[in-house]
Amino acid sequence: MTRLRLLVICFLEIIFSCLLITGHTRSSPPLLEKHVALFIFSDSLFDAGNNNYINTTTNFQANFLPYGETFFKYPTGRFSDGRIIPDFIAEFSGLPLIPTFLPSTNQELHMGGADALTETHQGLVIDLQTQLSNFKIVEEQLKKKP
Numbered sequence: 001m002t003r004l005r006l007l008v009i010c011f012l013e014i015i016f017s018c019l020l021i022t023g024h025t026r027s028s029p030p031l032l033e034k035h036v037a038l039f040i041f042s043d044s045l046f047d048a049g050n051n052n053y054i055n056t057t058t059n060f061q062a063n064f065l066p067y068g069e070t071f072f073k074y075p076t077g078r079f080s081d082g083r084i085i086p087d088f089i090a091e092f093s094g095l096p097l098i099p100t101f102l103p104s105t106n107q108e109l110h111m112g113g114a115d116a117l118t119e120t121h122q123g124l125v126i127d128l129q130t131q132l133s134n135f136k137i138v139e140e141q142l143k144k145k146p
Contacts, residue, residue, distance in 0.1 A: 037142070038086065038095055041131050046086050048098045049077025050126060 040046050051061045058064075061077070068075040071082030078084050083091075086098045126134070 036093070036095065038090055038093070038098060039135060039138070040086050040098065041128065041135070045079070046084055046098075047077065047079055048084065048086070052077040054126070 047062070049063070052063045062068075062079045063075045063077045065075055066081050068078060069081050078087075083097070090096060090098055
């Protein structure tokens with residue numbers, strides 16, 4: 001049963017940590033403007049530092065050394081000593097490094113230790129349901145931008 005649960009969680013993790021790259025074009029003659037966004041739903045593998053902005057334990061934070069010392073030279077909240085997978089994808093795509101959703105409501109919607117189930121680590125991490133709610137907030141904000 002534990003192995004099955006782990007496989008299901010891994011499967012969900014893969015599905016929800018996939019990158020949702022959306023292209024939005026707005027025609028205003030004679031130029032077409034293209035906007036590309038990178039939205040990430042996941043846990044600590046892709047967390048760019050949301051853990052720094054919520055009241056949680058140090059078990060779910062990476063804002064101290066050795067985290068970040070290789071690339072950034074200081075802790076960023078990423079569970080890595082440098083960049084994380086979305087940073088490389090963003091760089092390859094010509095996009096800036098992924099910022100956190102908190103506190104400025106940017107693209108990165110997840111956090112370290114997060115789980116698909118709301119009950120897991122309740123109050124200590126940003127669960128998948130909350131990540132999706134945060135995405136809806138960002139989506140509405142983007143719709144309002146010119």
